[in-house]
Amino acid sequence: MIDRYVKYFGCAAILLAVIALVGCGQEEPASPATSEPTAAVQPSPEAMEATAAPTTTEATAMDNQGVSRLQTVRDRGTLICSSNNSLAGFGFLDSGGNTVGFDIDLCRAVAAAVLGNPDAVEFRPTTAAERGPAIQSGEVDIMSRNTTWTSSRDAAWGNFAQTMFFDGQGFMIPKSLGVTSMMELRDAKICVQQGTTTELNIQDFDNQNAMNFDILTFPDNVSSNEAYISGQCDSLTTDRSGLVSTRAGFDNPDDHTILPGTISEEPLGPVVPHGDDQWYDVVKTVMAILIYAEAYGVTSDSVPAAATGNTKVDRLMGLEGSFGQEALGLSNTVAQDVIRGVGNYGEIYDRHLIPLGLERDGSRNALWANAPCADCPRGGQIYAAPLR
């Protein structure tokens, strides 16, 4: 008799517990344990102070409830940047163990703008195949990792801020094979890095031209380069900039040639997670600052401290008027921090990509503003939304 009561009691307790948990589970997203939902609506300084408890160093999915990513990054004090660490010129480790490169400096520019310190960046090296889920989950604040802007990535991964490097896919081949054009690669074995647009493009190229390729995929460029050098495949394919960078690292770079022509469009640029328009706008604006600083001739050594009389320069530097810094949540002199921290677009390019042999003059990566005449199509494609 009493046994039966015990059983009823047990079942009822479990049922109640489940119901209670379902209730809690539904409430959870609405009222996060760490912050008052009102804080987001009325961002008074006190409320922000109170809720800004930097208890975690991770930018987890929960951060976005009520607190913007800009605020999260400021509270954390570092920018988390998904990067490459094995592509010379774009993102790699130098002999001193520092992460350096073109893509790396784009992250540093954002850190300089948001935190006032270009070194306040935590770099998270990711492989090509890992990078999608990392930015998708919002685990990182920004991804700057020689990533091609495509519509499906834009839809699935995050928002592409701005094309900072225009590229196309090419082929490298040992000179000893005597191949001079891409169409002569029929029946070749091709090494490619998996999880890249190049992997998809090579398949398209193969299908379209009946190239009968034998395609070998590798998880990172270290192993695909190794396989190419040892002759496991006849040709290595990736973005031409990547090929130039890879070849520069070979023992005998002159034994290899990059075939003329490209088989795809590869616009590369930084990506931010979906779901935070302010953060997306901040990153786009920082990229525009880098480009316009070069167009206006402001370099890291010549950042003006007082008004120069040139309206465009003064507005950019926060010495006169505004280009919307306040609305974006940035300081008025954000451009000064950025340019002092990392230099303008041209300086970043010269520092990292010129030594590899990626010529800029006359290429698509020259400034549009440097075109010889106002409308002639000779300038490059580096161009951003006006800062005003």
Add this chain to the structure above:
Amino acid sequence: MQNPETTLPSILTYQGIPVWRHAQIIQWVAQIASAILVVALVMWFFGNMAFAIEDREIPFGFSFLGREYQTPIGEHVLPYKSSDSFLYALVVAATNTLVVAVIGVILATLLGIFIGVCRLSTNWIVSKLATVYIEFFRNVPLLIQLFFWFYIILALPRVREGYVILDGLYVNNAGISFPGPSASGTMPALVWLALVVAAVVVGVFLHHRLVRREEEIGRPSYPFVLGCVATVGIAAIAWLVLSGIFGDAPFSISMPAPEGRFGRIDGGVTVRAGMLVLLVGLVIYTSSFIAEIVRAGIQSVGRGQTEAARALGLSPMNTLRQGTFPQALRVIIPPWISQCLNLTKNSSLGGVVGYTDLTNVAITMTQTAPAINIFLMLMAAYLAMSLTWSLIGNLYNRRIGFTG
């Protein structure tokens, strides 16, 4: 009369025992608490996932399975072209994993038994070599071993300068090519393979019946020989009949040969470098564990068994084959099953050496399809494979276990 110490209010007692010391109640409370904990944890995980999916607009759903995959899969046992669907690409990749798992388990078991027996050898050199082998390969991480074999294979000569052994056996850093069967058409090949399976079933059945007959009437009935004759006979007749019907033999031998301006080896069967590296790494690593399992199994059989077998005049080899080993199997099989599982799961490292196994392809798929769904499917696939291994192993274990 009740003891004054136990006169607690009735709500605090149950069958005269305070509730906090009553075994049945304690058990119930523990059950409920753990149930709540498990439910809460699961709900928290799923709640978090659901929240993230909504908040970050992460795509979720299985509709991608019917779309064209459009990505190359370097090595594939099943036929594959880039216009095949995601679902079929996953099947191709799972087959790649299964091939490595099955071949790997067979080779690792054979090698493991050999090394394990060597370790028990009375020959000092053989026993010490086996010990060194086991201790070395068991204690170095598999990933590092895989890289080691990867670079060893890369150091082989390139395709155009590769070794040609015995006309038709090509060894180079892209893999090993050897002559193999080539189907003249899908239909005759499939029909013949189906008939071969039928022939094997007939052979096994015949063997079974003849063994029983031998036991019943006590006269030799040659079950093994007759079983083999039946199988081979049916297969051969099927071959001839199919050749007559289709005008072409179901299979012919295809010889590998260099093709095109880059000297790529086409034709025959090619085990590519990625699969080779993965197989070598997995087999050597797992065999060192199986060797120890085998040693433990053999040593668990009482000394008296060996002595009895020797007293009957059995040779050391026969002592092992007919005396010790069958008894040791009972100890060997359960841990051996977990090594089979380990090998299957470890094959997920194939991607690092360029083998397109299931994990490798699934990770590549996350580029163009929802990652969460892909990983759920990936987990389900490995779970299914592992449970299948467990089932096979447990059935075998039951067969060889003590009965009656």
